[in-house]
Amino acid sequence: MSELERALTVLLDRYMPAILAQSVKRRALAAVGVAEGQLRDEHLPTLRRQLESGIRLFVDAGAQSGLMAEIDALCSGRVASAEAAVVPVRVEADIVEARGRARELMMALGGGAFPTQRAATVASELARNIVAYAGEGVLELIPRPERPLLTIVARDQGPGIADVEAILEGRYRSKTGLGMGLRGVQRLAARFELSTSARGTRVEADLAI
Amino acid sequence: MQRDAGNEIPILELWGRLVVPLQGDITDTQMEALQERVLRRVRARAPSGLVLDATGVWMMDSHLCAVMGRLASAARLMGTRPVLSGLSPTIVMTLQTMGIELTSVETTVSLEAALELLGVWPDEDDDEEETDDER
Ligand SMILES: Nc1ncnc2c1ncn2[C@@H]1O[C@H](COP(=O)(O)OP(=O)(O)OP(=O)(O)O)[C@@H](O)[C@H]1O
Ligand SMILES: [Mg+2]
Numbered sequence: 274m275s276e277l278e279r280a281l282t283v284l285l286d287r288y289m290p291a292i293l294a295q296s297v298k299r300r301a302l303a304a305v306g307v308a309e310g311q312l313r314d315e316h317l318p319t320l321r322r323q324l325e326s327g328i329r330l331f332v333d334a335g336a337q338s339g340l341m342a343e344i345d346a347l348c349s350g351r352v353a354s355a356e357a358a359v360v361p362v363r364v365e366a367d368i369v370e371a372r373g374r375a376r377e378l379m380m381a382l383g384g385g386a387f388p389t390q391r392a393a394t395v396a397s398e399l400a401r402n403i404v405a406y407a408g409e410g411v412l413e414l415i416p417r418p419e420r421p422l423l424t425i426v427a428r429d430q431g432p433g434i435a436d437v438e439a440i441l442e443g444r445y446r447s448k449t450g451l452g453m454g455l456r457g458v459q460r461l462a463a464r465f466e467l468s469t470s471a472r473g474t475r476v477e478a479d480l481a482i
Numbered sequence: 483m484q485r486d487a488g489n490e491i492p493i494l495e496l497w498g499r500l501v502v503p504l505q506g507d508i509t510d511t512q513m514e515a516l517q518e519r520v521l522r523r524v525r526a527r528a529p530s531g532l533v534l535d536a537t538g539v540w541m542m543d544s545h546l547c548a549v550m551g552r553l554a555s556a557a558r559l560m561g562t563r564p565v566l567s568g569l570s571p572t573i574v575m576t577l578q579t580m581g582i583e584l585t586s587v588e589t590t591v592s593l594e595a596a597l598e599l600l601g602v603w604p605d606e607d608d609d610e611e612e613t614d615d616e617r
Binding site: 365366368369372373376389391393394397398401443450457460461 | 507509510511540541542543544545547548551572573575576579580581582
């Protein structure tokens with residue numbers, strides 16, 4: 274699968290359940306006459322129209338324009354070198370990989386020393402939490418040259434976080450660390466969203482340049 | 483860019499003080515192992531100070547801070563004065579934004595300053611042992 278197609282998949286996944294995202298993508302590809310895995314830059318303008326009709330069906334009305342804007346950015350940003358990355362996270366080496374990629378992408382976006390440090394730190398905190406508490410998961414690193422910022426999404430299907438409020442308000446006493454990871458991520462991020470349940474945790478953070 | 487996890491961080495002995503030049507992208511395993519080795523050395527050598535030099539460190543997250551703090555506290559309990567030196571401005575600003583305070587350990591701007599704090603004076607040749615620790 275091309276980087277482009279992967280980036281598109283990552284993008285669609287963020288707006289709808291994976292199974293719907295998959296079918297929206299498949300339908301659009303079929304309509305353009307491209308086999309899965311064969312998507313190239315020149316297909317994008319046509320694909321965009323096809324994706325739009327699928328998105329109208331499956332994505333909340335309020336989120337549609339946001340998603341289309343991101344698809345446009347993906348299309349127009351094709352010349353940029355910063356490609357979205359998906360880092361599987363399970364063992365300690367993956368933490369190193371995740372923060373290294375976050376650093377590279379922030380630099381590719383033109384971020385200076387401080388933004389680069391912030392992005393790497395956020396990736397490190399989120400990846401470590403996955404290894405420590407969820408067992409496994411993924412980090413998605415999505416550069417958005419048009420904003421510009423780097424979106425970091427951490428997803429896992431672990432046991433979830435018990436007392437998020439206490440953690441984010443700094444009232445939490447960690448048994449395993451300083452208990453400053455998530456709160457720190459929130460403070461480093463321009464936008465921070467956390468959803469957690471017994472079926473897993475998802476943290477999304479925008480890192481400004 | 484990624485350092486080998488098996489890479490050992492060296493522990494140097496300078497004028498009766500232990501110096502640990504932390505470098506690059508430090509993995510959790512490396513740091514755990516280091517902590518143990520440093521404490522064993524502290525016990526064996528009873529140095530009058532321990533410098534954790536972070537000049538070569540590019541990133542510090544809350545976990546690394548915690549381990550660093552624990553190492554410093556343990557050294558102090560064993561009777562050795564710990565100093566953390568050379569944190570980069572970007573690391574310091576990031577930790578500050580996160581609300582992490584490294585209060586459990588004294589800090590200095592450079593390795594040189596850390597050694598001075600521990601009573602090593604570059605100008606005096608022989609009697610530097612006497613100049614430290616008048617507590
Ligand atoms: N992905 C996750 N899945 C399940 N529990 C989590 C997850 N992330 C964090 N937690 C829980 O939330 C708590 C707070 O996490 P946070 O990262 O803020 O601090 P910490 O990991 O305990 O310490 P530090 O990050 O400072 O080393 C953790 O102790 C853990 O119980
Ligand atoms: Mg943590």
